[in-house]
Amino acid sequence: MRILLENLSKHFGKVRAVDSLNLEIKEGEFLVLLGPSGCGKTTTLLLIAGLYKPTSGNIYFGEKIVNNLSPKDRGIGMVFQSYALYPHMNVYENIAFPLTLMKKSKSEIDKMVREIVKFVQLDEELLERRPGQLSGGQQQRVALARALVKGPNILLLDEPLSNLDAKLRLIMRTEIKHLQKQLGITTILVTHDQVEAMTMGDRIALMQHGKIQQVGTPDELYNQPINLFTAGFIGSPPMNIYNSKIGKDDEGYYVLVEESFKLRFPEKIFRELKEENIFLGIRPEHVSISLQPSNNLISGIVYVTEPLGREVLLNIQVGKVLLKSIAPQNIKLSSGDKVWINFDVNYCHFFDKDGNRIKI
Amino acid sequence: MENYGFKGPIPIIILILICLPIIILYGWLILSSFAVRMEGLKPYGWTLNNWKFLLEKPTFFWQAGEENPNIWVYTFNTLLYSLGITIFTIFICTTAGYAISRLSFRGRRPLLALTIILHSFPSITLLVGIFVVLLFLGLYDRLLGVILVRVALQLPFGIWIMKGFFDSISWDVEMASLVDGCSRLKTWYKIMLPLVSPGILALSVFTFLSGWGDFLFPYIFIPSKTSQTLSVYLRSLTADVRFVDYGLVTAVGLYYMIPIILLYIFAQKYLLNIYTGGTKG
Secondary structure, three states, rough: EEEEEEEEEEOOOOOEEEEEEEEEEOOOOOEEEEEOOEEEEHHHHHHOOOOOOEEEEEEOOEEEEEEOHHHHOOOEEEEEOHHHHHHOOOOOHHHHHHHHHOOOOOOHHHHHHHHHHOOOOOOOHHHHHHHHOHHHHHHHHHHHHHHOOOOOOEEEEEEEOOOOOOOHHHHHHHHHHHHHHHOOOOOEEEEHHHHHHHHHOOOEEEEOOEEEEEEEHHHHHHHHOOEEHEEEEEOOOEEEEEEEEHHHHHOOEEEEEEOOEEOOOOOOHHHHHHEEEEEEEEEEEEEEEOOOOOOOOOEEEEEEEEEOOOOEEEEEEEEEEEEEOOOOOOOOOOOOOOOEEEOHHHHOOEEEOOOOOOOO | OOOOOOOHHHHHHHHHHHHHHHHHHHHHHHHHHOEEEEEOEEEEEOOOOHHHOOOOOOHHHHHHOOOOHHHHHHHHHHHHHHHHHHHHHHHHHHHHHHHOOOOOOHHHHHHHHHHHHHOOHHHHHHHHHHHHHHHHHHHOOOHHHHHHHHHHHHHHHHHHHHHHHHHOOHHHHHHHHHHHHHOHHHHHHHHHHHHHHHHHHHHHHHHHHHOOOOHHHHHHOOOOHHHOOOHHHHHHHHOOOOHOOOHHHHHHHHHHHHHHHHHHHHHHHHHHHHHHOOOOO
């Protein structure tokens, strides 16, 4: 089902948790609401679920305004961060609970429960257990089964992976994405983990201070961040971002980075850079290093190396600037070594002094 | 079990010494109820005569001509009184506790503060006022009247306790049930009540016991014999100091204690809940 949020606001006293939000979630889409804690992403989800009433604005399901519809009538399934299983019921009763409320017959309930249990790959032996006797991953599957059993039109997931250990998180990440694609159900996932958002979502809505900063595919957010916040939030290790100035000397225009070193770009780029003060951003994988000196490379000193297994994260000091660069794992460097740095000019991002992207 | 430095027999000896007077008195009570007569702590002659009250209606010579109801009437009254208090208290405390814990409404904080103040109010100062109210409502000298009074006094504590239990349940569970298809009311009794059942149990036992042992209010507001409770009856046995039949008093006393002892044995762990608060998922 298509969901449309129109100027949606939710205020708690003076706090604007969600501030005139506009967002469309397409039929069958997997949308991720991403943002730091306190950015209003969970509030937005609870508004969609009907657990909060909007202060102003509208929520459409399909063509219908559902502002005043109670949660039970919205046709939604929801998985909570704590899973919120009912501790006094066993697993079977937990999953059957939404169906018993719909007054289905016993045999019908039994059939539907067993079907969904198979679908989420939950061991049938666990059905008699209490939630307290299950592992985190199993509880997660029960919560998913309970959310899906009544065949909702919309699936809402509130940080479903944050309570799992790292290994299980990877497994469930794949699994939830697979389930979503199989069912084709419109899904909204809330998370503060940008890796989770990048890997799972068809599109990501990045939020800050109750407002959406950027909506787009993971690729768009990563490669064309609309402002400094997106640029800094998406990507791990994060983008290098520097205060820079544009200047001109005998050789032509240059960008002076943090008063430390000059970068030269093709002439046409400077036609778009109208202001003197800008921010320059470049991702660590686009900063390459060389052990041989060269005229057009910048020299720096290795500050610290952080091996990541597959590759090494190098922190390199150039003047006042600390640069992050990703280098192949076989490079032999240690603190204090001298290196030469090359910026891939095709992957540099420019932002004006208010932090908005300058399109080149 | 961790040992926090208190080792050896010394702490136990100290505890026994402190408890000794109480233990001796209870021992004396039990012995005396089966003895012909007591001299100090020593019983002389064994008898079951003291327990005849279970079968006969006792008459006292200073009440010539009057007839006392038999013990079962008093027992029934006490049971009715205790159960009545318990049922009313639980019903009001679970609803009010939920409301104060979960709903936001005007005056929620003042209500909370008021509840605490009421709890610390000495109820004895209200006696005259309550008397007038009961008289006006036509509830004076009726069990229901005293039950209502006792419930009212029990509420602040009970509401506070139940609020604590509701507070300990995560919002997520309640939200999940709303999404799963419950209304707010259905959520309350299908999800929330079972989850606070340890609290309900603890509060029930606690309230029942306090009703069972209650003396002042039944004594003052129920002058009629037919609605009196055991505590008042026990008191009437010792009314005249010169002619107290200690055998009878101790037997009735022991009889009066039996339900409490049984309840304590079976409900200990629930009563502890009231002070630690919270449920185990």
